[in-house]
Structure formats: structure tokens, C-alpha cells
Amino acid sequence: MIRLDPIVEEVRKHREAIARExxxxxxxxxxxxxxxxxxxDGTPLVSLPPKRSPKRVGHRPARTTRRPNALEPSARD
Numbered sequence: 001m002i003r004l005d006p007i008v009e010e011v012r013k014h015r016e017a018i019a020r021e022x023x024x025x026x027x028x029x030x031x032x033x034x035x036x037x038x039x040x041d042g043t044p045l046v047s048l049p050p051k052r053s054p055k056r057v058g059h060r061p062a063r064t065t066r067r068p069n070a071l072e073p074s075a076r077d
Contacts, residue, residue, distance in 0.1 A: 022028040 018029060018032075022032060
């Protein structure tokens with residue numbers, strides 16, 4: 001039996017409601033979301049600095065293989 005995630009189900013329910021409200025027209029949905037985003041409701045926005053990944057200890061650079069030069073004689077010559 002497949003168990004459904006309640007959060008995913010709620011998101012899908014809201015997505016379907018928004019799509020129905022705008023006649024399943026993607027352009028209309030985008031315009032509505034842009035209008036909603038542009039209206040300043042006073043909600044403070046938080047901007048966090050990007051996370052830095054920790055340095056890897058004992059990391060060596062990857063080995064590179066030398067590509068043969070087209071002008072060098074090959075082993076087949």
C-alpha cells in the first residue's frame with residue numbers, strides 16, 4: 001500500500017484550486033502570482049548569506065590523462 005505524504009497532498013490540492021480559479025491557463029496563473037508577489041503586504045523578507053561548504057581534508061586533485069598530440073607519432077606507427 002502506497003502511503004501518501006499529507007504535505008504533498010495539501011500542496012497538490014492548492015495547486016489544483018489555483019489552476020481551476022484561472023481556467024487552467026498558465027499565463028493567467030503566472031500573471032496572478034506576479035501581481036500577488038508585487039503587492040507589498042509588509043511581510044519582512046530575510047536574505048541569508050550563501051552557505052560555504054566545509055573544506056575537504058586530504059583531498060587531492062583528480063588525475064588528468066595526457067591527450068596525444070595529433071602531430072606525435074602513435075604507437076601504431
